[in-house]
Amino acid sequence: MREDICSIPISEVFEPKDGCPICRMTRILEGHLVDYITGAAMMEPDVRIETNEEGFCPNHYRQMLTRKNRLSVALTLETHLKTMQEAVEFHGKAPTKVQLAWLNKAASSCFVCRKMLWAKERMMKTIFILWQKEPDFRKLYSEQPGFCLEHTEELLRLGQKELHRKLYPQFAAATEEVFRRTLDVVQADVSGYCKMYDYRNAGGDWKNTKNAIERALNLLIGDNGFPLDDSMKG
Ligand SMILES: [Zn+2]
Ligand SMILES: [Zn+2]
Structure with missing residues (x-):
């Protein structure tokens, strides 16, 4: 997956001075990731391997449907559901620990949430580095509404x-x-x-x-x- 999807210029976050900048940062990251997953990600098999396992949360499924690319959602679902069919084949026996763990992951994790968390952690680190080193950024930080x-x-x-x-x-x-x-x-x-x-x-x-x-x-x-x-x- 391309790195630039998960990183936005700090100026885009702090320059507008309109509401909470960290809310803005989260919203932009989320927008990029939902655009990506319903667009360019279709061409990246490694992303599909990840979404086959974990799927998405209700909020991000809803956002994906607003992107007007229903085929991309269908393609993602097709292989996710297929993987699920294989994962829940118990052959008349009790589910194994691996199968239960698979179900737990599929039911509770979300590709977009996980990537957002990862990207946000990295961006927060950048904010602290800038605040520590750059007087101009310190000023910009203090000017937030x-x-x-x-x-x-x-x-x-x-x-x-x-x-x-x-x-x-x-x-x-x-x-x-x-x-x-x-x-x-x-x-x-x-x-x-x-x-x-x-x-x-x-x-x-x-x-x-x-x-x-x-x-x-x-x-x-x-x-x-x-x-x-x-x-x-x-
Ligand atoms: Zn906020
Ligand atoms: Zn999510």
Whole structure:
């Protein structure tokens, strides 16, 4: 499988400064992998050998069907199902450990999820190397509008492992600052939203609070969040 599918330029992740960059990175990697598996991967027998064993998760099967290349999905399924037919031939005996392990893998693993995890780990390492070495990247990191909860946790946890002990407090402070940039705003706006239900504020100005719930949830659940619509009202 081609390496470049699993790597995206860091500038593509951090330059847009629109929402959580790690969510963006995950979304781009996922898009590349789903495009690949429903496109160029058809020409790569080694990929088919892997997908014959493990298949995909429900979320990625759904995404594959949105790519409008139904033949590629059918070809992938054809050999995956064929391999499955052979794997579940018990010949009247109890399934062997190998057969049960095969079924467990087929039922619980996903080619796209596994490759995403691998690619993301590598990209996270690059982020830490850049942060450690490049003052320009450190600046760009601190200029991000926000990190979601999941990725704030991940950056702080991995940073402790990847960064020099003396640099980690500075990295943690920079990460906290970016996280709080969104956290403090949505906390205040959710609070303002709640106050609008007070009878004393009846007919008052909702200001920026109409979509406070959605913005708070986007911070808490990241990229699977909610579209923002200014017309939303309590
Ligand atoms: Zn995120
Ligand atoms: Zn998956």
